[in-house]
Amino acid sequence: MTTPLRKDAARNWDRIVAVARELVEQGTPLQLNDVARRAGLGVGTVYRHFSTPEALLETVATPCLEALAAHGEQALADTDPWRALEGFLTRTVEAQVTDASLAPVTAAPEDALPRTRKLKASLWSTATKILDRAREAGTVRPDLAAADLVPLMCGIAYAVDVHGGASADRIDTAHRYLATLLGGLRATPSNA
Secondary structure (H helix, E strand, O other), rough: OOOOOOOHHHHHHHHHHHHHHHHHHHOOOOOOHHHHHHOOOOOOHHHOOOOOOHHHHHHHHHHHHHHHHHHHHHHHHOOOOOHHHHHHHHHHHHHHHOOOOHHHHHOOOOOOOOHHHHHHHHHHHHHHHHHHHHHHHOOOOOOOOOHHHHHHHHHHHHHHHHHOHHHHHHHHHHHHHHHHHHHEEEEEOOOO
C-alpha cells in the first residue's frame, strides 16, 4: 500500500502530469527540466516524483490504459463474439487517435513502471481472448492471428494521423477505416 501524498506534493504531482500531458498532446518530447520550468517547480521536485521521462509519459498514459483494460473486460463479458471484438477494436482505435501518449507507451520495448507492464500484459491477454472467441465462433477469418491486431490497429492510427484532419474528423475517419478493416476480417459463410 502506498502512502498518500501531502496536499502540496499531490498538487505538484498533478501540475507535473498536466504539463506533461500538454507537451505530449503538442508532440513535444518530454524532458524533465522543461516540465519543471513550465510547471513553475524546481527540477528536484519533478525528479522526486518521476525519475525518468519514460516514467512520466507512462503516468500520463495510465488513465487511457486503465480505461482500455476495463473496456476489454466488459467486451469479454459480451455474449456476442463479433460485437465484443468490434467494440474492443473501436475503443482501441478511438484511444489511439485521441490520446497521444498511448502509441509511444504501448510501442516501448521496456516499461519504466510496473503498473504499465501489468496493464499492457492485461490488454494483450484480453485482446487475444476476444479474438480467440471470435475465431472459435467462426465470425472472423481463421488466418487472423492475435499478433496481426497490433500492426493493423497501428496502421489505422497512422493513416488517421496522416489523413484525419481536425479532431472530430479524426474519430470519424478512424471509424470509417476500422469499418473497412472489420469488413475484411469478417469470415465469409462457407457456402458463399
